Amino acid sequence: MRPIIGITSYVLPASWGVWHDLPSALVPYDYVAAVREAGGRAVLLPPDDEDADVLTALDGLVLAGGPDLEPRWYGAEREPLTESHPERDEGEFLLARRALEIDLPLLGVCRGMQLLTVAAGGRLHQHLPDRLGHEKHRPAPGVYGEQEARFEPGSRIAALMGDDVAIQCYHHQGVADPGSLTITGRTEDGVPETIEDPARRFVLGVQWHPEVVRDRRLFGALVEAAR
Template sequence: MRPIIGITTYVMPATWGVWRDLPTALVPQDYAAAITVAGGRAVLLPPDDTDADVLRALDGLLLSGGPDISPRLYGAEPGPHTVTHPERDDAELLLLTAALDRDLPVLGVCRGMQLLVAAAGGSLHQHLPDVLGHEKHRPAPAVYGEHDAVFTPGSRIAGLMGEDVTINCFHHQGVADPGKLTVTGRAEDGLPEAVEDPDRRFVLGVQWHPEVSRDRRLFGALVAAAGHRS
């Protein structure tokens, strides 16, 4: 059987056919396609903060991208540019905490990496232009910023990426303090772009969007780890 990977989703107004602005649990198809291409079976997880029992049916967890996480998760007040979805924070933090307790393989993408950082006791810069003085990580609406990242030799992400180190970013927040996680990748301006927990079987966060290219290196690693549950 293919390893079953749960992908977190979010509730947003959506329009299709005769329906307009209907609250919908959704996530870009690229995430599910990336898992399928990598040999896994994607299952979408609507926000649900009742319990984490669904993890018993999963082999791995993918924390998808999306709006900002709430600064309350790292003891701060929201800034003027911060847009949050608290119901999603609560549901995903519940899943993530339980997944870490079970040593379930976890991949966090963009917002997902930021949630990993918050859960590890770290914190975020809420608006990177205020810190870095540029908008290269989110240059324009629906336009990815392109960077050549530098990865820590011997790290998991360095081994996965190899010589192709170009990444595509779309985020206005970034890691200020990684907490208990280890920063293993940075953009040319020094901003953390990858974090790992070397003490766990597979916990990796990337600030870019590998699902857009359906990157088999990262998603393949998640599926492989999910296929070897202890």
């Protein structure tokens, strides 16, 4: 059997056919395709804050990208440019914390990396341009920032990426403190782009969007760890 990989999803208004602006559980199809092409069976996980019992049916988990986290999760006050969907936070924190407890293979993408960081006791910067003086990590609405990352020698991400250091990112927040996780990749301006937990089977967070190119290195490593 293919490993079953859960992917967290949004609830947003969507339209198709004769139906318009219906509340819908959705996620960009690139996530599903990336898991499938890497040899896994993707299932979508709508927000649910009751429990994390669904993890007993999964072999791995993808924390997908999306809006900002509510700053209260890391003990901060909301800043003007923070935009969050609190109903999504509750359920995803349950999943992330339980996945860490049971050592379920886990990949966090963009928001997913930030959520993983906070679940591990870390904190975030709420608006990087205020600290960096540039918008290279999110140059325009719907436009990915083309960056290069530097990966720590000997890290999991360095082994997976090899000499390929090009990444496509779209974020205005970033990791300030990784908590119990380890930062293993940064862009040239010092922004953390990768976090890991070497003590667990597979815990990897990337601030960029590997699903856009359906990166078989990262999704393949997740699926392999989930076998």
